[in-house]
Amino acid sequence: MTATVQPDLVEQAKHAAFLLLQGQVDAAAALCCRIQAIDGSVRWLSGFTELLTWVLPKSQLYPLIRALVDAGFANPRSLDLLASAASWAGNPQAARQVMDLERFLAVAPLHGPDDPDLPLLAAELSGDMLDYHPEYRSIRRGWRRKHLEQVDSAVLRRMFDRLRRMALDYVERLPVDPDNPFLRSRPSNFGLLGWGVVADANTHLVSHLHSQSWINGVYYVAVPPVVADADAVDKPGWLRVGPAADYGFTAADGWDERWIQPQPGLVVLMPSHFSHETRPLNRGDERRICVAFELYSQVL
Ligand SMILES: [Fe+2]
The missing domain is CATH 2.60.120.620 (q2cbj1_9rhob like domain)
Structure with a gap:
């Protein structure tokens, strides 16, 4: 048994990723926030990440995710994705900025x-x-x-x-x-x-x-x-x-x-x-x- 994520929310999340890839950062963040208001678990973010990684190598995602977070889509799952993207980009300082245990x-x-x-x-x-x-x-x-x-x-x-x-x-x-x-x-x-x-x-x-x-x-x-x-x-x-x-x-x-x-x-x-x-x-x-x-x- 897994938690159900509505398929249409995953499709909307993929659309948000498409907007982000097109440089429409504010529209992408606004759409992500609207989906979050429907499903606060943000499990649907996997669909978003799936589309991004289908188009781009993981090592190129950090600037996009940072722009999305800076545009207002900041929550535990997007911060986790941000730190992951920083590490994929070979930027441990940026990952530690949000993951600093000390x-x-x-x-x-x-x-x-x-x-x-x-x-x-x-x-x-x-x-x-x-x-x-x-x-x-x-x-x-x-x-x-x-x-x-x-x-x-x-x-x-x-x-x-x-x-x-x-x-x-x-x-x-x-x-x-x-x-x-x-x-x-x-x-x-x-x-x-x-x-x-x-x-x-x-x-x-x-x-x-x-x-x-x-x-x-x-x-x-x-x-x-x-x-x-x-x-x-x-x-x-x-x-x-x-x-x-x-x-x-x-x-x-x-x-x-x-x-x-x-x-x-x-x-x-x-x-x-x-x-x-x-x-x-x-x-x-x-x-x-x-x-x-x-x-x-x-x-x-
Ligand atoms: Fe816990």
Whole structure:
């Protein structure tokens, strides 16, 4: 099963690529934005890229994609394509401009491991879980509970208040750089949503990005002891931020990677165009519990 992308949207995306190839950058960006308003997953961008790469070698796409992004079609999938096009063009500096882990990845504790809300959250998040792993989602063999921000729960409200403060502080600390396509695409107002994820020995997330937000993050609530084994070769339950293996990019292309060891109370924040994945715990019957969340553009 795959997520359905309407065939007519793919055809419209190909038309947008045709406009871009003709030098009609503003018209191409406007059409892409109209398609995005219909299908915010932006999965249809594959049709756009398919047509471009049918006409031109990948090494020549960067100026076109940069022009499209600069014309207003800036979102996690177009930024991912922009960095890819920069690397295909042999320009790692341009790729790193939007993929810079040193500059944009934040890993810090929200609080200590003895925070009194942690056991309350673990109990809250262990209830009402849905078995949720459709193949078009990134989660495999795990449990997910959506829209925690809508749940009437005092401990979840406290959690969201803390996460909102931390995420907005992160946004405020980001540099101002009008030449950076990611930073320039910052929304004016943010909404926050989140979902719980319970992982057992077999659960993992395949490499993915968050196509409908600007920033996303994870907050670790419960972490089994196996995760603390820093010497384990299989990095059980760890988070990897970096290009998916099938991209074939390395640091030499401008794409770094970072492995993050979960700890109770730890928060990871990143731009939503950063690909990331998790490793299964692989052993034991204890569970890792976390909250994934997104800061998205909110129209007031
Ligand atoms: Fe994610």
